[in-house]
Amino acid sequence: MMQKQIKNIFLFLALFSVVSLVSFKVGKTVGLEAAGGNQKTEALDLSLMWKVKEKLEDEFLEKDKLKDEEMTYGAISGMVSALGDPYTVFLAPKQNKSSNADLAGEFGGVGIQLGYKEKSLAVMAPLAKTPADRAGIKAGDLILKIIDKENNVDRDTAGITLEEAVELIRGKVGTEVTLKLYREGEKDTFEVKLIRDNIVVPSMETEWIKKEGKSVIWVKLYKFSEQIYNDWPKAVENIISEKKKLGNDYGGIILDLRNNPGGYLQASVLVASDFLKDGVVVTQKSADGKEEKYMVDTSRGNLLNDKLVVLINEGSASAAEILAGAIKGYGRGKLVGMKSFGKGTVQSPVDFADGSGLHVTIAKWLLPDGKNIHGEGVLPDVEEKWNINNKDQEDNQLDKAVLEVLK
Secondary structure (H helix, E strand, O other): OHHHHHHHHHHHHHHHHHHHHHHHHHOOOOOOOOOOOOOOOOOOOOHHHHHHHHHHHHHOOOHHHOOHHHHHHHHHHHHHHOOOOOOOEEEOHHHHHHHHHHHHOEEEEOOEEEEEEOOEEEEEEEOOOOHHHHOOOOOOOEEEEEEEHHHOEEEEOOOOOHHHHHHHHOOOOOOEEEEEEEOOOOOOOEEEEEEOEEEEOOOEEEEEEEEOOEEEEEEEEOOEOOOHHHHHHHHHHHHHHHHHHHHHHEEEEEEEOOOOOOEOHHHHHHHHOOOOOOOEEEEEEEOOOOEEEEEOOOOOOOOOOOOEEEEEOOOOOOHHHHHHHHHHHOOOOEEEEOOOOOOOEEEEEEEOOOOOEEEEEEEEEEOOOOOOOOOOOOOOOEEOOOOOOOOOOOOHHHHHHHHHHOO
16 A cells, blocks of 8 residues: 555656646646746645546556556646647657657658648648658648558547657658548548658758749748758858859749748748848737747848749648748738648747656747738738649649749
8 A cells, every 4th residue: 555655646746747847838827836926826636636546556457557657648648638729738758759850850750740620630741752742642631540550550530639640650661551531622532551761851952943044043941940040041142152143144032831831930030031121020929918029130131132932832831831921921022822721829849857748839929910820821922723633743833933933
């Protein structure tokens, strides 16, 4: 009995410490008094949880599954998921490691950025040159089931968290995972078999396009990862150098944000600062009404006078929408393509000593005109649907962008 009490004390301390950290980060307290704060607190009665735990320890058939650490993580996950926000999530150490690897730009899997579309698991963006991209998976496809025969996985995605889905889709390089998908406009669902690969996602790539005697730089921004802080300034230097050589034959810039799922907000501000003279790029508004404005870095401004077209589609989300919305809001360039994904909330990541983590929705962000596009998306100035029947693999959206930038 004494051993059980000691185990319960440790479990309580683990849960108590995480609740404390969560409360401090979010700015609210639940059964705790914030240091120096005057916030109202409510008593947190954990007696029912201990009763349930003791009942399980006494009567549960498979005793080997009663693992304190996993039960602690499960209790915390339940507390967080009760908020009903799919972007506020607790991550066990393994899941948190995958999440951090994702932002760093290198991981194993099939190359899909996941999100939700009307509470259904959906493809936010297939990452360029990955198994998902090569298989023709599109932004907006709903993922109905994840099948991994080698690991005995046959999981419907109703109610699944992003972290659970990521863990099931990722796996050993060279192994197979099958996704059952639904695509808007299609009558039937369909399955796609994918072979997992090492996924290394570059932050960006550039390519020069010649049209009507002019040279246009096509800048493909795949993701606002850590790499962008080094890659973007170098790309700008190269553009400036090439512009001098081209002279009057320089046509402008196409900034391609299609299937860019976002990343670091500050990275999108960095890019915006080369196109905008001054002003607010985005405003972050927290639950208490406080606003934090992210301003143009006026020390940059390297591309203020370059003709600019921004490509967006249903897979352009979060930080990509911030950049596109700012460009449109200031009338700095023209947006071509399709309405963006519509993710207008901000998550703050917290890492704990045991390797676990927490992503908390702490604010919503507002475009320069004060609009929040969560669930709405950013509209293009020139709508251009992707030609899904294009057998020659020609990029009709890019072609349209080239024509617009040369006008």
